Amino acid sequence: MDALATCALRLGDDSLILGQRLGEWCGHAPALEVDLSLANCALDLIGQATHFLGLAGELEGKGRDADALAFRRDVMDFTNCLLVEQKNGDFAQTIARQFLFSHFQELHLAALAASKHERFAAIAAKAVKEVTYHSKLASDWVIRLGDGTDESKTRMIAGLDWMWRFADEMFVMDEADAALGVDKAALKPAWDQRIDAVLAEATLERPSPRRAITGGRAGHHSEQLGHLLTEMQFLQRAYPGATW
Amino acid sequence: MSDSQKEWPLWEVFVRGKGGLSHRHVGSVHAVDAKMAIEHARDTYTRRMEGVSLWVLPSAQITASDPGEAAALFEPAEDKVYRHPTFYKIPDGITHI
Numbered sequence: 001m002d003a004l005a006t007c008a009l010r011l012g013d014d015s016l017i018l019g020q021r022l023g024e025w026c027g028h029a030p031a032l033e034v035d036l037s038l039a040n041c042a043l044d045l046i047g048q049a050t051h052f053l054g055l056a057g058e059l060e061g062k063g064r065d066a067d068a069l070a071f072r073r074d075v076m077d078f079t080n081c082l083l084v085e086q087k088n089g090d091f092a093q094t095i096a097r098q099f100l101f102s103h104f105q106e107l108h109l110a111a112l113a114a115s116k117h118e119r120f121a122a123i124a125a126k127a128v129k130e131v132t133y134h135s136k137l138a139s140d141w142v143i144r145l146g147d148g149t150d151e152s153k154t155r156m157i158a159g160l161d162w163m164w165r166f167a168d169e170m171f172v173m174d175e176a177d178a179a180l181g182v183d184k185a186a187l188k189p190a191w192d193q194r195i196d197a198v199l200a201e202a203t204l205e206r207p208s209p210r211r212a213i214t215g216g217r218a219g220h221h222s223e224q225l226g227h228l229l230t231e232m233q234f235l236q237r238a239y240p241g242a243t244w
Numbered sequence: 245m246s247d248s249q250k251e252w253p254l255w256e257v258f259v260r261g262k263g264g265l266s267h268r269h270v271g272s273v274h275a276v277d278a279k280m281a282i283e284h285a286r287d288t289y290t291r292r293m294e295g296v297s298l299w300v301l302p303s304a305q306i307t308a309s310d311p312g313e314a315a316a317l318f319e320p321a322e323d324k325v326y327r328h329p330t331f332y333k334i335p336d337g338i339t340h341i
Contacts, residue, residue, distance in 0.1 A: 031274060033274060033288055040287050144280075
């Protein structure tokens with residue numbers, strides 16, 4: 001795959017895997033209204049994945065469409081960052097993951113919307129509105145849980161504590177990223193500022209720095225991604241090419 | 245904690261379909277405060293582009309008429325058809341009426 005196709009694949013995989021994870025809450029969220037909130041976010045993300053994976057397939061030029069890339073690739077071929085594949089855990093852990101990712105994604109897509117690569121810019125311009133709402137929603141919940149009861153605060157701290165080690169990977173740049181021309185590393189100060197402002201309002205301390213875990217972009221994933229794909233890809237594996 | 249305390253308070257939701265129209269009641273959501281009620285209303289009632297503006301208000305703030313008094317309140321109007329402006333001849337060519 002060339003550099004731009006790789007970039008489209010990464011963008012698509014991040015959205016796809018997080019969308020699938022959020023979808024796991026469907027029917028299990030703490031309240032009907034929250035169930036709908038999470039499902040809405042999940043559908044936004046899967047919509048973004050459809051566009052970015054479709055673009056990746058076109059740029060690759062080997063006849064693979066979004067479905068082929070989503071449902072007929074093995075775990076080592078997925079290029080999502082490790083943060084988005086982390087298990088839902090409790091509601092606070094899910095919110096922690098969404099909070100860290102959505103703020104990055106919003107900044108990333110806003111920068112990408114100004115890109116000279118028009119296809120990328122068009123998808124990003126549409127998606128950034130969706131993600132602006134995701135980061136607001138996640139921030140509101142971080143504040144509610146962090147500045148809530150003793151139990152909600154304990155859970156919010158634990159959720160952030162688990163997810164924190166996977167945050168740095170979002171900002172890593174390599175040659176493929178450079179070809180697309182959005183400097184993800186340069187987004188870090190703005191991201192830090194947003195995260196710190198919300199944590200302060202939530203009366204939470206920023207988790208202590210720790211050794212970042214990376215490898216998702218190169219296909220080195222946790223065991224959990226395999227489990228996720230088993231469920232997500234079941235139908236196309238069992239009945240290849242099935243449509244409805 | 246009793247069940248009634250565990251349940252979040254109820255909010256009535258009003259959606260303005262497009263600019264110029266009034267807000268219409270569409271249903272209700274549970275939420276702990278107004279801010280959350282707006283978010284839940286957005287996710288529950290405007291996900292298919294139904295609206296451009298939302299109102300929420302606590303359901304407890306609504307005072308309803310007593311169904312037991314419906315006869316006294318509403319039936320006297322039934323035989324007063326002259327209160328409808330239907331006895332005027334509308335000239336041809338008048339639209340928007």
